[in-house]
Amino acid sequence: MDFQLSDDQRALRAGVRELLAGRFGRDRMRAALDAGTSIDRALWRELGEAGFFALRLPEAEGGVGLGLPESVLLFEEVGRSLLPGPLIATHLAAGPVKGAAQGEAVVAVLDPGQPVAHLGEADALLVLGPGGASRVSGGALRGAARLRDAADPVRSLDPFTPLWRIAGPVEAGEPLPGGERLRDEGALLAAAEQLGSAARTTEMAVQHAGTREQFGSPIGSFQAVKHLCAGMLVRTELARCAVYAAAVTADPVEIAGAKLLADEAAVRNARDCLQVHGGMGFTWESDVHLHLKRAWLRSGQWLTAAAAEEVLAGDLF
Missing domain, CATH: 1.20.140.10 (Butyryl-CoA Dehydrogenase, subunit A, domain 3)
Structure with a gap:
């Protein structure tokens, strides 16, 4: 059995590396660090246009139609570049959360008992639970905006990753398929x-x-x-x-x-x-x-x- 990357997978990895080097190279990374910018909405939308978030959505739903191995190659490049933001949650929420696949919405992840990263910029939340995952969107009874009002900022190790701690329980939203x-x-x-x-x-x-x-x-x-x-x-x-x-x-x-x-x-x-x-x-x-x-x-x-x-x-x- 051949476990080597295919030519298409190598091309995908090279393309993402080139994109990130051009849009989030060291100079821009340092400029964002000095400015205290954790999420660049323009870059987020550019990633959406490139199919980053919709990589595993079926082509019939406007996605690329690839699988988990290809997603791993994308996020390996993200780790190399230090690109900040809740990219994993937005990638996983593409489809169920409106605008996530296109990079128009930023989706943060809420794991009960843990601080929430990038809550200040989030348009929706992916809530993890013992039985699966659900979403809390801006229009929900306790939407992302309302949760921000009840949350306190927490000092973060990573200057690119602002953290917030939410006091009290969070009402579960709409269950996600395959949660x-x-x-x-x-x-x-x-x-x-x-x-x-x-x-x-x-x-x-x-x-x-x-x-x-x-x-x-x-x-x-x-x-x-x-x-x-x-x-x-x-x-x-x-x-x-x-x-x-x-x-x-x-x-x-x-x-x-x-x-x-x-x-x-x-x-x-x-x-x-x-x-x-x-x-x-x-x-x-x-x-x-x-x-x-x-x-x-x-x-x-x-x-x-x-x-x-x-x-x-x-x-x-």
């Missing part, structure tokens, strides 16, 4: 973002190790730095195998394992990348700390390590 699968699919797409971040910090570390000199030699020639970079590559490729396999099977147990491996790869690779960069890596001008903060935050979203371990333990016993 029992949305948490698992969201966890897999979050793992794909972590994979992209892990791959990017590996590249950053190797590039810096090859150009930074100490004692007259590139620091990449030193054994300790070689070991750090090699460990980063191993973690990335292990996570890649798990994420890609889970995208094919869509098995909740494999998704749990993929999320665990991808979370570890993203967080530990960012930390090791900081070590390779030395004191420079801890400065605001470096992008390494942004990957670390996003990886820390993302590891607690959709499926935490404790919840993933429970899934794996339940499968074993």
Whole structure:
């Protein structure tokens, strides 16, 4: 059985990378960071026009008609670029939530007991529950706008991800079709973002190790730095195998394992990348700390390590 990417999948990944590099390259990313902008509505609509959110909708419904493996490739590129916003929830809500597929609506995710990211910009909410998922739109009895009035901002690790905490219970909205699968699919797409971040910090570390000199030699020639970079590559490729396999099977147990491996790869690779960069890596001008903060935050979203371990333990016993 051939598990290599097809030519169409490679072209899809390359196209998304080119789009994000042109519309959210480092200069624009830094400008958005300095301006405190977490969601660019123009870019959101451009992603919608490119089929980013409607990728898995049937062609008869105006979508692209592709599957979960292709979505994983898209979100891997998102993780590389540090593109902010509730892209996963909007992608999953395309179709049921009006305007989500076209990038006209921003859909945030509400996981009871957890802070809500990007609530201030949300037009609708994807509410996760034990029995599935439902939506709370702007026109609902307790719509997104009303929830914002009852929520308090929470200090976030990631400067690109504003957080809000909602006091009290949230009334369930209209159940979404296939809602029992949305948490698992969201966890897999979050793992794909972590994979992209892990791959990017590996590249950053190797590039810096090859150009930074100490004692007259590139620091990449030193054994300790070689070991750090090699460990980063191993973690990335292990996570890649798990994420890609889970995208094919869509098995909740494999998704749990993929999320665990991808979370570890993203967080530990960012930390090791900081070590390779030395004191420079801890400065605001470096992008390494942004990957670390996003990886820390993302590891607690959709499926935490404790919840993933429970899934794996339940499968074993």
